[in-house]
Amino acid sequence: MKLYDTQRSGNAWKVRLFASLRGIPLERATLSIDRGDLRTAEFRALAPMRHVPILETDDGRHVSESMAILYLLAQGSDWWPAELHEQVRTLTWLSFEQDRHMKPLAKLRLHRGLRSHPTPADDEVQRWTREATEALDCMESQLAASPAPRPWIAQTAHPTIADIALYPYTRMAPMGGIDLEGYPAIGDWLVRIEALPGYQWLFPATPNSNYFSNEIVQDTP
Amino acid sequence: MKLYDTQRSGNAWKVRLFASLRGIPLERATLSIDRGDLRTAEFRALAPMRHVPILETDDGRHVSESMAILYLLAQGSDWWPAELHEQVRTLTWLSFEQDRHMKPLAKLRLHRGLRSHPTPADDEVQRWTREATEALDCMESQLAASPAPRPWIAQTAHPTIADIALYPYTRMAPMGGIDLEGYPAIGDWLVRIEALPGYQWLFPATPNSNYFSNEIVQDTP
Numbered sequence: 001m002k003l004y005d006t007q008r009s010g011n012a013w014k015v016r017l018f019a020s021l022r023g024i025p026l027e028r029a030t031l032s033i034d035r036g037d038l039r040t041a042e043f044r045a046l047a048p049m050r051h052v053p054i055l056e057t058d059d060g061r062h063v064s065e066s067m068a069i070l071y072l073l074a075q076g077s078d079w080w081p082a083e084l085h086e087q088v089r090t091l092t093w094l095s096f097e098q099d100r101h102m103k104p105l106a107k108l109r110l111h112r113g114l115r116s117h118p119t120p121a122d123d124e125v126q127r128w129t130r131e132a133t134e135a136l137d138c139m140e141s142q143l144a145a146s147p148a149p150r151p152w153i154a155q156t157a158h159p160t161i162a163d164i165a166l167y168p169y170t171r172m173a174p175m176g177g178i179d180l181e182g183y184p185a186i187g188d189w190l191v192r193i194e195a196l197p198g199y200q201w202l203f204p205a206t207p208n209s210n211y212f213s214n215e216i217v218q219d220t221p
Numbered sequence: 222m223k224l225y226d227t228q229r230s231g232n233a234w235k236v237r238l239f240a241s242l243r244g245i246p247l248e249r250a251t252l253s254i255d256r257g258d259l260r261t262a263e264f265r266a267l268a269p270m271r272h273v274p275i276l277e278t279d280d281g282r283h284v285s286e287s288m289a290i291l292y293l294l295a296q297g298s299d300w301w302p303a304e305l306h307e308q309v310r311t312l313t314w315l316s317f318e319q320d321r322h323m324k325p326l327a328k329l330r331l332h333r334g335l336r337s338h339p340t341p342a343d344d345e346v347q348r349w350t351r352e353a354t355e356a357l358d359c360m361e362s363q364l365a366a367s368p369a370p371r372p373w374i375a376q377t378a379h380p381t382i383a384d385i386a387l388y389p390y391t392r393m394a395p396m397g398g399i400d401l402e403g404y405p406a407i408g409d410w411l412v413r414i415e416a417l418p419g420y421q422w423l424f425p426a427t428p429n430s431n432y433f434s435n436e437i438v439q440d441t442p
Contacts, residue, residue: 049317049359061306065320068312075305084296085282091289096270098319099286121342138270 002027004047004054006038008114010106010168011066012053013202018070018164020200022077067094070161078158089154093162096138097169104131105169108176132178136186139166143185151192159196167193168202223248223277225268227259229335231327231389232287233274234423239291239385241421243298288315291382299379310375314383317359318390325352326390329397353399357407360387364406372413380417388414389423 003019003026005012019026031037031052038050046062047054055063055072063069074080081087107128110116120128142153152159153166171190173180180186193199224240224247226233240247252258252273259271267283268275276284276293284290295301302308328349331337341349363374373380374387392411394401401407414420 048362049313049321063309063313065313065316067316068309071312072305072309084293088284088289088293091292092270092284092286094316095286095288095319098316099323100270102320141269 001025001058002029002056004029004031004043004056005052006031006033008202009052010102010109010172010202011051013168014066014164015053015055015069015073017167017200018073018079018161021164021196021198022073022079023198024073067098067161067165070094070164074161078156079161079164081154081156081158081160086154086156086160089156090160090162093142093153093160094165096135097162097165100131101135101139101166102169104128104135105173105176105178108132108178109169109172112177113172113175128176129178132173132176136170136173136178136180136183139170140183140185143189151189153189159193163189163193172202222246222279223250225250225252225264225275225277226273227252227254229423230273231323231330231393231423232272234389235287235385236274236276236290236294238388238421239294239300239382242385242417242419243294243300244419245294288319288382288386291315291385295382299377300382300385302375302377302379302381307375307377307381310377311381311383314363314374314381315386317356318383318386321352322356322360322387323390325349325356326394326397326399329353329399330390330393333398334393334396349397350399353394353397357391357394357399357401357404360391361404361406364410372410374410380414384410384414393423 001019001024003012003015005016005028007030016026016028031043037043038052044050046056047064049064051064053066053069055069057063057072063072071080081090104127107120108125111120111125111128139153142155143151146152146155150157152163154160154162167190170180170186180190222240222245224233224236226237226249228251237247237249252264258264259268259273265271267277268285270285272285274287274290276290278284278293284293292301302311325348328341329346332341332346332349360374363376364372367373367376371378373384375381375383388411391401391407401411
């Protein structure tokens, strides 16, 4: 299978992380937004929604949206639970991540961590900060109410694809100026995820601590 | 089962519409944002994410997020397809709706249709309009590429919960100043949905054509 991604995409990180945890080999085609790779006719032909990640399956299908890719890769495992109400809770948190969690955290990271242009208005940054904080408060409450032996976000005994979906933008929250010190249950959950066999950092190399010090990372393959 | 909703919520309309199409009776508890019903301790206790819709099941569970509620209500029917790649495409479009479709359309509707305060900046309205148009362009392309006998958004023979999720905010796009005249495939799809047995308008009564003329609707039960 082949993954079309960009180097910095948190949504693509979800997929690479999950494939690594599942032991599924992925060929990687890393595109560059700066170079205009996402605006070419070739990319549009395989990605009508014009976003990465795109998973190309061995039988030539192209799957858009990280949620759908995670679901496909979870088949035959406990990462998509067998019990109906565990499935429903997994979908609740997958939806929450797309609707209320990812966007403010990604925007703060682009602005403060990656210094994207143009500079947003102060009240936009304040709004993103408020929305990001509300999303993290909500996760913190859920995780604090999910003790072992069901310590994962959907209150399951085995982690689900909702944990994977929530991980990257939570982990990168400090890049956007959101301090995770006040979220002890989230902190414990991050440690549990990073201890899973096969855990993989955003970049294939060793975690680069400078990444969180707002260093600009080249957006090239 | 009992649905906590508000009168104007498009996300809650998805659930009422789907329950009606499936012939599932729903008791309705309609809350008022203006009256502060969503900020009470009682509501927070059953809705940690503090949003409607919330489905209360007969065994006392509370399900948050319309996507998860639709999935639960679809069990045992073709609305959640049996074939894996049809499931994956359904999730792709459910995710698209939460991530890129609902929000700009809902914001334009609140601003232009329901005249919410404060008045947003012009460049915000322009951004929502651009994002809403991109989302509708993407739907139009998919539906135009989905001829009968598989004319639904996930290219299935039977409609899926992704069609239901995409319906309300698409249908209400004109309230936000988005003209659907230029989207013939979307127009045909709206007609097909509205012809389904059990189809239900936003309000239980007869469709009120004034609703689309930007009339303010009282947000009370």
